[in-house]
Amino acid sequence: MWYFRNPLIVFGDDALEHLREIKGKRALIVTDAVLVKLGFVDKIAKELKHAGIEHRVFAEVEPDPSIETVRKGAQVALEYEPDWLIGLGGGSSMDAAKMIWMLYAQPDTEPYAIVPFQDYDARSKAHMICIPTTAGTGSEVTWFMVVTDTVEQRKIAVGTPEALPDIAILDSRLVGDMPKELVADTGMDALTHCVEGFGSTWRTDFTNGPALIAMKLIFKYLKRSYDDASDKEAREHMLNASALASMAWSNGMAGLAHNMGHALGGFFHVTHGRSVGLYLPYNMEYLAEAGAEVFAEAARFIGLEGKTDLELTLALVNGIKEIARHLGQPSSVKELKIDKAAYEKALPEMVERAVGEVSTPTVLRVPDEKDMERMFLYAYEGKVVDF
Amino acid sequence: MAIFATQEWLDEIAKLLNDDPAYAEGAKNWEGDFLYIIEPDEVEPNPSYYYMDLYHGKCRKAIMLKDPSEVKAEFEISATYSNWKKILTGELDGNKAMMTRKMKFKGNMTKVMKDVKAGQAYAKALALLKTEYIK
Numbered sequence: 001m002w003y004f005r006n007p008l009i010v011f012g013d014d015a016l017e018h019l020r021e022i023k024g025k026r027a028l029i030v031t032d033a034v035l036v037k038l039g040f041v042d043k044i045a046k047e048l049k050h051a052g053i054e055h056r057v058f059a060e061v062e063p064d065p066s067i068e069t070v071r072k073g074a075q076v077a078l079e080y081e082p083d084w085l086i087g088l089g090g091g092s093s094m095d096a097a098k099m100i101w102m103l104y105a106q107p108d109t110e111p112y113a114i115v116p117f118q119d120y121d122a123r124s125k126a127h128m129i130c131i132p133t134t135a136g137t138g139s140e141v142t143w144f145m146v147v148t149d150t151v152e153q154r155k156i157a158v159g160t161p162e163a164l165p166d167i168a169i170l171d172s173r174l175v176g177d178m179p180k181e182l183v184a185d186t187g188m189d190a191l192t193h194c195v196e197g198f199g200s201t202w203r204t205d206f207t208n209g210p211a212l213i214a215m216k217l218i219f220k221y222l223k224r225s226y227d228d229a230s231d232k233e234a235r236e237h238m239l240n241a242s243a244l245a246s247m248a249w250s251n252g253m254a255g256l257a258h259n260m261g262h263a264l265g266g267f268f269h270v271t272h273g274r275s276v277g278l279y280l281p282y283n284m285e286y287l288a289e290a291g292a293e294v295f296a297e298a299a300r301f302i303g304l305e306g307k308t309d310l311e312l313t314l315a316l317v318n319g320i321k322e323i324a325r326h327l328g329q330p331s332s333v334k335e336l337k338i339d340k341a342a343y344e345k346a347l348p349e350m351v352e353r354a355v356g357e358v359s360t361p362t363v364l365r366v367p368d369e370k371d372m373e374r375m376f377l378y379a380y381e382g383k384v385v386d387f
Numbered sequence: 388m389a390i391f392a393t394q395e396w397l398d399e400i401a402k403l404l405n406d407d408p409a410y411a412e413g414a415k416n417w418e419g420d421f422l423y424i425i426e427p428d429e430v431e432p433n434p435s436y437y438y439m440d441l442y443h444g445k446c447r448k449a450i451m452l453k454d455p456s457e458v459k460a461e462f463e464i465s466a467t468y469s470n471w472k473k474i475l476t477g478e479l480d481g482n483k484a485m486m487t488r489k490m491k492f493k494g495n496m497t498k499v500m501k502d503v504k505a506g507q508a509y510a511k512a513l514a515l516l517k518t519e520y521i522k
Contacts, residue, residue, distance in 0.1 A: 001487050001489075002483065002487070003487075110496075110497045112496070112497040112500050112501060113495070113496035113497040113500065114496075115485075115492075115496045115500070116485065116486045117485045117486055117488060117491070117492060118496070156500075158500070161486075202480075202483075352504060355504070355507075356503040356504040356507065357503070358482065358503065360507075361507070361510075
């Protein structure tokens with residue numbers, strides 16, 4: 001027995017209008033200060049007004065939101081008593097909104113203790129809409145949340161099916177003005193999601209479809225989306241690809257790039273998409289032989305060539321590297337200007353955290369601590385993984 | 388090979404854990420005891436219970452219980468006989484079993500989630516265990 005969970009998805013360049021259809025009294029919009037300044041919140045407020053729903057804004061979400069921030073947001077929710085929460089923004093705002101929702105329902109819950117097999121009764125208090133303004137995290141279709149424990153310098157990834165949004169609104173107008181760097185970082189996140197979802201031992205018929213379509217769309221449109229902000233077709237397809245990619249991994253599992261990326265981000269504050277995208281090719285080289293049959297299927301689907309499964313897998317790795325280069329992404333940790341001594345000092349803890357993540361045992365070749373350490377070191381220097 | 392849910396089987400588990408340096412290292416920070424409940428189902432109509440005390444990479448105690456009220460454990464894990472068998476033979480992934488509520492867990496999740504490494508070391512050590520099932 002297993003599940004494929006998904007919110008109602010509203011998409012297209014007028015998708016925000018769906019907000020006029022929702023029933024309720026009060027909505028709490030969880031977002032960041034930049035999106036308020038850019039007028040995105042006003043667009044949401046305008047639609048809510050049509051629906052006769054009053055709103056309040058919690059715009060204190062920072063990149064890599066902290067446990068303190070989500071607790072503060074939950075306090076606002078407890079005082080305002082909304083029947084809708086709206087997560088507006090990138091992964092940080094949407095993840096924070098979902099966590100605020102859980103803490104609003106169960107104020108005594110510890111964020112660390114949110115797990116898939118307990119009841120939080122979140123919908124007795126409110127329902128959730130997520131509206132992405134970037135094309136990559138796909139948080140709008142998942143029940144996972146990443147928040148940062150600033151005391152332990154640690155990103156914690158938790159989830160419960162109850163945190164799956166009721167509605168995801170993919171309005172392509174909201175991603176039209178994304179700056180290039182954000183297109184690149186979030187696009188690499190989406191690419192990592194679909195590759196890891198497809199390469200997970202928890203893959204199913206239901207996750208394989210979205211993963212393959214997402215991969216094909218990203219290979220076709222990510223560079224275009226990066227090169228030309230006025231390319232509406234590319235931006236819209238990337239927004240859709242982001243959601244599809246996250247349907248794939250969140251109904252299966254993520255993989256090593258996420259585990260290593262979380263560890264790096266916790267210590268060195270590298271953006272999520274950039275860090276996971278950096279580690280992805282190294283992980284795929286590590287998995288290449290064990291996962292050749294699986295990755296070759298993806299490579300064939302997106303039109304890459306090779307005589308054997310391994311050649312096709314390596315063509316996929318090279319295709320990912322080529323996209324990353326085009327987007328100006330770092331190809332090694334060294335290129336991020338992270339001091340080698342500091343990296344090596346953090347290494348034992350990063351290895352322990354990466355090995356300890358729940359998705360590590362679900363990859364096609366499970367690394368022990370020694371192999372994980374070598375991957376971290378090879379990625380620092382930019383060496384091809386040959387072990 | 389010991390029979391599932393017998394004292395002999397628990398003795399083997401305790402020995403496996405206590406002789407395993409990888410478990411000692413992986414679970415070196417863990418302190419916590421567990422009540423395991425084997426719920427009745429169509430295969431095994433009688434419930435059974437066992438208890439394990441895991442402390443800093445060692446198994447201090449592993450005993451069958453006649454009554455679950457004999458102990459007050461920090462954590463409680465329960466599943467039917469058939470589902471325990473599927474989990475222990477690898478037919479059903481432990482994480483998936485919990486997510487589909489085929490295995491239920493009670494206790495302080497914050498403590499567990501902060502020491503995933505100990506759980507992984509435990510699972511890895513137990514993967515070597517050979518178990519006989521009479522049903």
